[in-house]
Amino acid sequence: xxxxxxxxxxxxxxxxxxxxxxxxxxxxxxxxxxxxxxxxxxxxxxxxxxxxxxxxxxxxxxxxxxxxxxxxxxxxxxxxxxxxxxxxxxxxxxxxxxxxxxxxxxxxxxxxxxxxxxxxxxxxxxxxxxxxxxxxxxxxxxxxxxxxxxxxxxxxxxxxxxxxxxxxxxxxxxxxxxxxxxxxxxxxxxxxxxxxxxxxxxxxxxxxxxxxxxxxxxxxxxxxxxxxxxxxxxxxxxxxxxxxxxxxxxxxxxxxxxxxxxxxxxxxxxxxxxxxxxxxxxxxxxxxxxxxxxxxxxxxxxxxxxxxxxxxxxxxxxxxxxxxxxxxxxxxxxxxxxxxxxxxxxxxxxxxxxxxxxxxxxxxxxxxxxxxxxxxxxxxxxxxxxxxxxxxxxxxxxxxxxxxxxxxxxxxxxxxxxxxxxxxxxxxxxxxxxxxxxxxxxxxxxxxxxxx
Amino acid sequence: xxxxxxxxxxxxxxxxxxxxxxxxxxxxxxxxxxxxxxxxxxxxxxxxxxxxxxxxxxxxxxxxxxxxxxxxxxxxxxxxxxxxxxxxxxxxxxxxxxxxxxxxxxxxxxxxxxxxxxxxxxxxxxxxxxxxxxxxxxxxxxxxxxxxxxxxxxxxxxxxxxxxxxxxxxxxxxxxxxxxxxxxxxxxxxxxxxxxxxxxxxxxxxxxxxxxxxxxxxxxxxxxxxxxxxxxxxxxxxxxxxxxxx
Numbered sequence: 001x002x003x004x005x006x007x008x009x010x011x012x013x014x015x016x017x018x019x020x021x022x023x024x025x026x027x028x029x030x031x032x033x034x035x036x037x038x039x040x041x042x043x044x045x046x047x048x049x050x051x052x053x054x055x056x057x058x059x060x061x062x063x064x065x066x067x068x069x070x071x072x073x074x075x076x077x078x079x080x081x082x083x084x085x086x087x088x089x090x091x092x093x094x095x096x097x098x099x100x101x102x103x104x105x106x107x108x109x110x111x112x113x114x115x116x117x118x119x120x121x122x123x124x125x126x127x128x129x130x131x132x133x134x135x136x137x138x139x140x141x142x143x144x145x146x147x148x149x150x151x152x153x154x155x156x157x158x159x160x161x162x163x164x165x166x167x168x169x170x171x172x173x174x175x176x177x178x179x180x181x182x183x184x185x186x187x188x189x190x191x192x193x194x195x196x197x198x199x200x201x202x203x204x205x206x207x208x209x210x211x212x213x214x215x216x217x218x219x220x221x222x223x224x225x226x227x228x229x230x231x232x233x234x235x236x237x238x239x240x241x242x243x244x245x246x247x248x249x250x251x252x253x254x255x256x257x258x259x260x261x262x263x264x265x266x267x268x269x270x271x272x273x274x275x276x277x278x279x280x281x282x283x284x285x286x287x288x289x290x291x292x293x294x295x296x297x298x299x300x301x302x303x304x305x306x307x308x309x310x311x312x313x314x315x316x317x318x319x320x321x322x323x324x325x326x327x328x329x330x331x332x333x334x335x336x337x338x339x340x341x342x343x344x345x346x347x348x349x350x351x352x353x354x355x356x357x358x359x360x361x362x363x364x365x366x367x368x369x370x371x372x373x374x375x376x377x378x379x380x381x382x383x384x385x386x387x388x389x390x391x392x393x394x395x396x397x398x399x400x401x402x403x404x405x406x407x408x409x410x411x412x413x414x415x416x417x418x419x420x421x422x423x424x425x426x427x428x429x430x431x432x433x434x435x436x437x438x439x440x441x442x443x444x445x446x447x448x449x450x451x452x
Numbered sequence: 453x454x455x456x457x458x459x460x461x462x463x464x465x466x467x468x469x470x471x472x473x474x475x476x477x478x479x480x481x482x483x484x485x486x487x488x489x490x491x492x493x494x495x496x497x498x499x500x501x502x503x504x505x506x507x508x509x510x511x512x513x514x515x516x517x518x519x520x521x522x523x524x525x526x527x528x529x530x531x532x533x534x535x536x537x538x539x540x541x542x543x544x545x546x547x548x549x550x551x552x553x554x555x556x557x558x559x560x561x562x563x564x565x566x567x568x569x570x571x572x573x574x575x576x577x578x579x580x581x582x583x584x585x586x587x588x589x590x591x592x593x594x595x596x597x598x599x600x601x602x603x604x605x606x607x608x609x610x611x612x613x614x615x616x617x618x619x620x621x622x623x624x625x626x627x628x629x630x631x632x633x634x635x636x637x638x639x640x641x642x643x644x645x646x647x648x649x650x651x652x653x654x655x656x657x658x659x660x661x662x663x664x665x666x667x668x669x670x671x672x673x674x675x676x677x678x679x680x681x682x683x684x685x686x687x688x689x690x691x692x693x694x695x696x697x698x
Binding site: 021025035312354375376398435442443446447450 | 589
């Protein structure tokens with residue numbers, strides 16, 4: 001379904017819309033408070049954007065450098081062209097080691113690749129261990145937000161879900177009680193896991209190590225207990241040097257949740273004795289994006305979710321109205337690059353207000369890219385009537401006589417049309433009055449009073 | 453200094469008073485102002501809908517109409533943003549280059565070109581400023597709430613000097629009102645929700661008059677206000693700045 005259709009479904013429950021909007025605005029305000037304490041925040045964004053630009057311009061070299069150093073450290077490096085290859089590689093590692101129970105910490109890449117379903121189809125138990133992710137997994141839903149996967153759920157709903165799935169006593173939506181129950185449940189899963197999957201926030205080319213950021217310590221719990229650690233990363237996650245890490249760690253958590261830093265920034269360099277450490281490096285359409293100069297900056301993204309929190313469209317229509325693994329403004333520019341047909345309504349789900357661009361810690365020109373996607377999508381996907389209308393309107397705008405004629409007909413139409421008709425017939429009129437038509441236009445007044 | 457007055461089509465057709473106020477205000481400040489009567493539209497509506505290529509004629513026509521002026525001034529941040537930022541699609545032309553450089557939004561022109569903040573206006577009302585996004589984040593008429601920098605706003609610089617005005621703070625100072633051009637039609641229920649949330653913010657903070665640099669945002673707000681018969685009204689910033697009687 002298109003964004004407007006899904007948005008209209010979400011908008012039907014205004015209480016819920018207001019609650020969702022407020023919850024995310026609260027996060028945006030926390031972000032504001034945090035970034036305003038950092039001296040040189042704008043310079044930090046600039047530096048981060050420059051590092052990312054450098055990475056993207058030299059990606060081939062940095063990836064090979066990372067691979068070389070990772071192998072030296074004893075890490076097994078795998079390359080996946082697309083989601084299918086990625087899933088096959090992960091399954092193969094698990095099968096070769098007879099692993100049946102898998103714990104996962106948060107990774108948008110594995111969501112993008114549909115890994116959970118793929119592994120479950122092969123008889124492997126996959127448990128998401130990030131609390132929000134676990135909640136949506138239990139509910140059999142995808143994440144609705146890239147940092148706050150269960151932000152669309154109220155405490156009471158989570159309570160009911162835990163009661164249903166785990167047979168525990170209800171806690172009246174008491175967050176602390178529910179978290180304790182989730183801990184008990186997850187402990188059991190951690191203890192029996194044969195393998196742990198994590199995402200990668202930053203992979204460091206110069207030393208072959210990588211960093212995973214979590215707030216719950218679940219990545220560490222999983223990787224420390226299981227004998228196999230598989231880390232999945234998109235090709236754009238590279239940073240050249242260790243000294244660049246601080247720039248991104250300072251930006252990431254502040255932009256995401258308003259914390260100075262994530263509770264855990266876990267560094268992985270080599271496997272513990274007797275264990276395996278794998279890194280799967282995935283392209284899945286990224287190199288295509290890299291080849292499009294007007295859209296390549298979207299690969300700067302560090303998945304902080306700030307553009308989702310600030311976007312009034314996201315806040316008031318929810319993550320599911322995008323029907324995309326990455327929703328919100330960033331998803332709306334990434335989506336069409338992956339499947340233009342499927343995501344063709346997303347670049348239009350924006351007023352181009354530009355808040356996403358200003359909030360972005362790595363300076364992606366999100367709203368400009370939305371505009372650019374519109375220029376590609378409309379001529380291709382627009383109905384013939386829309387295309388004709390655009391051509392005709394273009395002609396009219398270029399010709400003052402036609403323009404006057406159209407304006408006169410237009411306002412004349414509005415002047416005589418009964419209000420009751422416009423109220424119900426037009427999309428504008430369903431919630432708004434049309435402007436009153438004055439006796440004379442400015443131009444008529446000007447000619448009469450200033451030219452004669 | 454010869455100034456060309458550019459009015460967005462909806463101001464010409466629906467809000468002629470905003471055009472008159474802009475004209476009178478500029479004249480009151482001693483400028484020679486001409487409204488080229490053959491002007492049409494900057495082309496933004498079709499370009500934002502994704503048909504930029506069809507807007508080239510509009511761009512050329514705009515340049516042709518306004519190339520003779522020292523400055524082009526418009527009571528719309530959105531249209532000016534379009535001229536300045538999206539006229540890059542046309543082949544190189546001196547006229548296009550000139551208008552991209554010398555077209556200004558009204559408040560920007562007053563504060564940054566004329567260096568005037570006190571325009572001698574009187575307006576005895578409690579006012580809330582709706583930050584039109586293209587002016588704020590596109591033309592940088594003020595600091596957006598996302599940026600970390602010293603606070604500034606050409607609109608508040610001007611409004612603060614108006615005698616009798618009480619400029620009120622809002623809970624969400626620069627959240628989008630949801631107009632967004634064709635967005636107001638293609639995503640109509642969302643657009644209305646965004647608009648009514650903005651109006652509620654103004655109401656909650658005691659605002660009597662909502663003002664903005666863009667009449668398109670205000671037209672959208674007014675539509676909701678009138679439909680719901682809310683105790684608040686709209687006034688373009690040009691009309692406040694041109695108000696000289698209490």
